[in-house]
Amino acid sequence: MSAPLLVGERVSRHFGGLRAVDNVDFTLHDGQILGLIGPNGAGKTTLFSVAAGSLRPTSGRVLLAGTPVSGRSAARSVHLGICRTHQIVRPFARLTVLDNVLVGLHYGRPPGPRSGLLRGGLLRRDHRRRDPRDAAMEILDFIGLADRATRLPGELTLAGRKRLEVARALATGPRVLLLDEVVAGLNPVEASRFVDLIRQIRDRGTAIIMIEHVMHAVMSLSDHIIVLDHGRKIAEGTPELVAADPLVIEAYLGRSDA
Amino acid sequence: MKRQAGGFVLALAVLWVAPLVLPIGDYTHNIIGLTFMFAATALAWNWLGGYVGQISFGHAAMFGVGGFVAARLIIAFGLPTGVAWVVGGLTAGAYALVWGHPTLRLRGPYFSIATIGVGEASRLIATYWSGFTGGSSGLSLPLSGGPTKYQLYWYGLYLLAAAVVISYWLRTSRIGLALLAIKEDVEAAGDVGVSATRYQNLVLFLSGTMVGVCGGFYASYQAFIDPQDMFSFDRSISLILMAVIGGIGTILGPVLGAVVLVIIQEFLLASYSDYYLGLYGTLLVLIILFEPLGLAGLLARLKPLRSTP
Amino acid sequence: MREVFTLAVSAVLLAGFYAAMAYGLGLIYGVLRIVNLAHGGIIMAAAYLTWQLFERFGVDPYIAIPVALVVFFALGAGIYLGLVRFLPRGPAGAVQSLLLLFGVWLIIRNVAYLLFTGNEQAIHTSYATRSVTVFGSSFSVTRILVFAIAVVALLLLHLLLTRTYLGKAIRAVAQNPDSCTLAGIDVERVRIFTFGLGTALAGLAGVLASTLFAFNPSFGAAELLKSFVIIVLGGLGSIVGIALGACVLAFAEVFSIYVVPPYLTSAVGFVLLVVVLVLRPGGLFGQRVLR
Numbered sequence: 001m002s003a004p005l006l007v008g009e010r011v012s013r014h015f016g017g018l019r020a021v022d023n024v025d026f027t028l029h030d031g032q033i034l035g036l037i038g039p040n041g042a043g044k045t046t047l048f049s050v051a052a053g054s055l056r057p058t059s060g061r062v063l064l065a066g067t068p069v070s071g072r073s074a075a076r077s078v079h080l081g082i083c084r085t086h087q088i089v090r091p092f093a094r095l096t097v098l099d100n101v102l103v104g105l106h107y108g109r110p111p112g113p114r115s116g117l118l119r120g121g122l123l124r125r126d127h128r129r130r131d132p133r134d135a136a137m138e139i140l141d142f143i144g145l146a147d148r149a150t151r152l153p154g155e156l157t158l159a160g161r162k163r164l165e166v167a168r169a170l171a172t173g174p175r176v177l178l179l180d181e182v183v184a185g186l187n188p189v190e191a192s193r194f195v196d197l198i199r200q201i202r203d204r205g206t207a208i209i210m211i212e213h214v215m216h217a218v219m220s221l222s223d224h225i226i227v228l229d230h231g232r233k234i235a236e237g238t239p240e241l242v243a244a245d246p247l248v249i250e251a252y253l254g255r256s257d258a
Numbered sequence: 259m260k261r262q263a264g265g266f267v268l269a270l271a272v273l274w275v276a277p278l279v280l281p282i283g284d285y286t287h288n289i290i291g292l293t294f295m296f297a298a299t300a301l302a303w304n305w306l307g308g309y310v311g312q313i314s315f316g317h318a319a320m321f322g323v324g325g326f327v328a329a330r331l332i333i334a335f336g337l338p339t340g341v342a343w344v345v346g347g348l349t350a351g352a353y354a355l356v357w358g359h360p361t362l363r364l365r366g367p368y369f370s371i372a373t374i375g376v377g378e379a380s381r382l383i384a385t386y387w388s389g390f391t392g393g394s395s396g397l398s399l400p401l402s403g404g405p406t407k408y409q410l411y412w413y414g415l416y417l418l419a420a421a422v423v424i425s426y427w428l429r430t431s432r433i434g435l436a437l438l439a440i441k442e443d444v445e446a447a448g449d450v451g452v453s454a455t456r457y458q459n460l461v462l463f464l465s466g467t468m469v470g471v472c473g474g475f476y477a478s479y480q481a482f483i484d485p486q487d488m489f490s491f492d493r494s495i496s497l498i499l500m501a502v503i504g505g506i507g508t509i510l511g512p513v514l515g516a517v518v519l520v521i522i523q524e525f526l527l528a529s530y531s532d533y534y535l536g537l538y539g540t541l542l543v544l545i546i547l548f549e550p551l552g553l554a555g556l557l558a559r560l561k562p563l564r565s566t567p
Numbered sequence: 568m569r570e571v572f573t574l575a576v577s578a579v580l581l582a583g584f585y586a587a588m589a590y591g592l593g594l595i596y597g598v599l600r601i602v603n604l605a606h607g608g609i610i611m612a613a614a615y616l617t618w619q620l621f622e623r624f625g626v627d628p629y630i631a632i633p634v635a636l637v638v639f640f641a642l643g644a645g646i647y648l649g650l651v652r653f654l655p656r657g658p659a660g661a662v663q664s665l666l667l668l669f670g671v672w673l674i675i676r677n678v679a680y681l682l683f684t685g686n687e688q689a690i691h692t693s694y695a696t697r698s699v700t701v702f703g704s705s706f707s708v709t710r711i712l713v714f715a716i717a718v719v720a721l722l723l724l725h726l727l728l729t730r731t732y733l734g735k736a737i738r739a740v741a742q743n744p745d746s747c748t749l750a751g752i753d754v755e756r757v758r759i760f761t762f763g764l765g766t767a768l769a770g771l772a773g774v775l776a777s778t779l780f781a782f783n784p785s786f787g788a789a790e791l792l793k794s795f796v797i798i799v800l801g802g803l804g805s806i807v808g809i810a811l812g813a814c815v816l817a818f819a820e821v822f823s824i825y826v827v828p829p830y831l832t833s834a835v836g837f838v839l840l841v842v843v844l845v846l847r848p849g850g851l852f853g854q855r856v857l858r
Contacts, residue, residue: 054448078451090446092439103439106432108451172451313665357841364844366661367602371795372844375837378792386830491788495673502666532681539673546667547653 003065005030005207006051006082006176011060011070013046020046022231023060026209028176033202034209035222035239039251043231044211045087048178051209052084053077064176079110081175085182087211089165091153097164098149101136101171108172136171143167143197159190163197170201177201179210183217195221219243227251263426270419277411288407288479293520294414295475298421300500300512302468305428305461307498308507311441312362312458313370316377317469317497319357322384322488324350324470325477329397330390332404332478339404340413343474350470351463358462363455365444374491381489396484397477404478417475418513421468425509428464433457469497499538503545505554514553573704578814578821580706583714584775585813586721586806588790589797591768593809596798597741598761600661601651604668606769606794607787608675609639613773614688614782615679621690628690628778629712635770643766644759646671651762652755672787679784689781713775720771725806737761789833796836800843815839 006028013021021043028034036044049055051062054074062070069077092100140146143163153161162182169177183191195217202208212218219239227235227242229251235242242248277287307313328346331337361372384391428434436457439447444454477483500519505511527534549555595603613635620626654660698705728734740747740757747754801812816836823835
């Protein structure tokens with residue numbers, strides 16, 4: 001196997017007395033999908049926020065290809081190549097679908113030497129040879145929203161808004177994509193389309209960590225699964241291994257719908 | 259976009275030539291020059307208030323800093339007026355960053371109230387720092403050497419032109435997209451790589467600099483400034499009123515707002531000076547309730563009515 | 568040492584007034600997520616009402632309190648029903664509510680100016696100059712009365728919020744309006760009542776202020792700012808939080824005379840505000856949620 005792409009080293013995040021994430025190690029390799037499961041309140045989303053840079057870890061750190069990403073700003077993590085989506089989607093409501101994606105396209109990459117004012121406007125014509133709108137349309141095409149490019153997010157279905165959330169994240173050109181419950185809440189047909197989409201994103205070279213409650217989705221997609229309960233890692237391994245683990249069944253599968 | 263730009267250049271040319279060919283009285287001529295300056299300040303306030311959604315109640319601080327620095331430079335070193343304005347403006351921009359960098363991470367009412375504090379603190383310091391500002395007796399500028407009131411008309415026009423150009427640039431460039439994203443949802447913007455700190459600081463610096471340059475213009479125009487007037491809360495309020503009455507977030511709006519405000523101030527309030535606060539308050543309430551985009555919003559509503567046969 | 572004692576007691580007395588002054592602003596923000604920018608205007612208007620009752624009818628300022636509470640409760644409920652109710656909820660509404668209530672403040676100022684001119688006014692009661700001597704330091708009777716009334720008012724308010732159905736409904740709406748609708752609470756009525764109550768409290772603060780300070784139609788801007796500083800310092804968590812926030816501000820102001828020239832005293836609150844907002848966004852003493 002290749003050198004690990006994203007590594008969490010003894011990551012902890014406490015809120016007052018609550019240990020939302022407690023000493024969790026994880027490793028993500030290139031081209032992999034890592035599933036993150038556990039009951040509600042297990043600390044999955046908190047772990048995402050730490051990995052995405054928007055929450056400072058209480059202790060431990062997260063490294064992307066050897067560079068620390070945790071404890072800086074979210075924008076900085078995105079520039080380093082790690083981007084997240086939200087469980088409750090947050091599109092820019094008064095920007096068109098296309099503009100939503102353009103924000104990610106323009107600002108998702110690290111500001112280069114021609115940054116700031118020059119990049120922002122004065123040199124924008126010759127900055128890149130390709131029209132960014134073409135690139136944005138390509139992403140929308142891939143994600144299946146090309147025909148909705150000029151609509152506002154509020155006019156999309158829930159599945160559409162979830163696709164937009166992923167499209168906007170993809171536009172930032174991430175090496176690692178963190179997907180927070182993108183399949184949850186969709187009907188079975190939409191869900192299975194989304195599973196295909198996630199697989200295609202992985203095949204195009206983006207490593208993925210996904211939080212998911214829909215068991216068949218996470219089991220069929222993940223190369224590796226980590227189970228959290230009360231902030232701690234209680235099991236990990238291949239989907240088959242995890243599904244058979246008695247601790248997991250007790251903590252999670254036994255208590256919830258699956 | 260092209261048509262708007264064309265209209266803008268045409269309007270600029272007409273205004274540039276108008277005093278040379280039309281029989282405009284001195285009084286009106288000077289008032290129009292002052293209106294240009296007010297419109298520029300309202301546009302500058304709008305970059306922060308309209309584009310980023312951060313309502314500042316403290317912009318008089320930058321107006322005052324720009325005005326006093328420019329006045330001091332003119333008095334002490336006899337600097338050319340334009341240079342003094344620009345240095346004053348940049349000082350004001352830097353001052354805006356000093357308080358803005360820590361407070362801009364606050365949003366909504368928290369930022370707004372902090373700016374009330376900034377304005378009040380600046381006013382107090384300026385009033386009591388009489389060594390620099392002249393305290394309650396203020397500062398008088400030399401009567402000769404600078405541009406005359408008549409010439410200031412064109413200076414005002416250039417200020418307004420610069421403010422309009424920057425407004426268009428902020429609206430239509432990539433930065434405009436970042437500002438919209440920040441205004442919509444600052445956290446989501448961060449999650450796709452928009453650094454809110456960087457762009458909010460940039461906008462506040464531009465806004466503070468422009469308002470500061472206008473403060474310099476005002477110092478030259480009045481030839482006398484005092485801190486109670488330059489830094490007053492009412493001055494901060496007047497920027498908000500112009501932008502909101504005209505149309506927050508638009509480009510035409512703040513300009514219209516400045517015209518309305520000057521008309522109210524010069525022509526109506528000459529005879530009804532006791533009513534001006536209530537009049538502004540009522541306008542503010544009516545606009546927020548019935549047309550949040552102000553006069554510009556009203557015009558936009560009228561357009562389709564006109565074009566339908 | 569004597570001086571420190573005098574200053575400390577003055578600070579505590581001032582803090583009582585500050586806490587009563589800030590609570591109305593905090594209550595409205597907690598329930599409606601709106602900063603009532605007209606808060607300072609209400610304080611000023613109540614000061615004028617008290618002055619009028621005193622000058623024309625010889626009503627003692629402290630007897631005027633019930634009148635002020637009723638009048639400003641009605642005014643607050645009216646402002647909500649006539650104006651605030653129509654604003655959109657969410658971030659767009661937050662900006663609009665700031666501007667709208669700011670407009671209301673300007674109107675109140677103008678009305679006060681038309682009725683009473685811009686001259687400074689003050690209320691001179693027969694006991695205004697009396698003072699009490701404690702351990703060799705003297706304190707004015709007025710300040711002590713204001714403190715006592717403020718403390719009693721806050722205690723009554725605490726009982727109202729924790730012991731009555733209405734109070735519990737207010738706290739529930741502050742935490743989660745959506746589930747309140749589900750639970751059968753009339754959220755809109757709670758909002759009307761809260762805006763009225765918060766305005767009535769500003770009215771109380773105005774009555775108290777009229778016995779402490781001279782005032783004119785622009786009175787109230789500093790009071791608005793200070794109220795906000797206290798909410799930010801103390802959080803909206805509880806009466807205790809507000810009281811602590813008021814103490815921090817009062818002590819900082821009173822003892823700042825050792826550090827800065829007196830004219831900068833009113834800037835002290837602002838410096839505190841920025842420091843706290845930047846370092847502890849949740850407030851010094853806990854959460855911003857009304858519990």
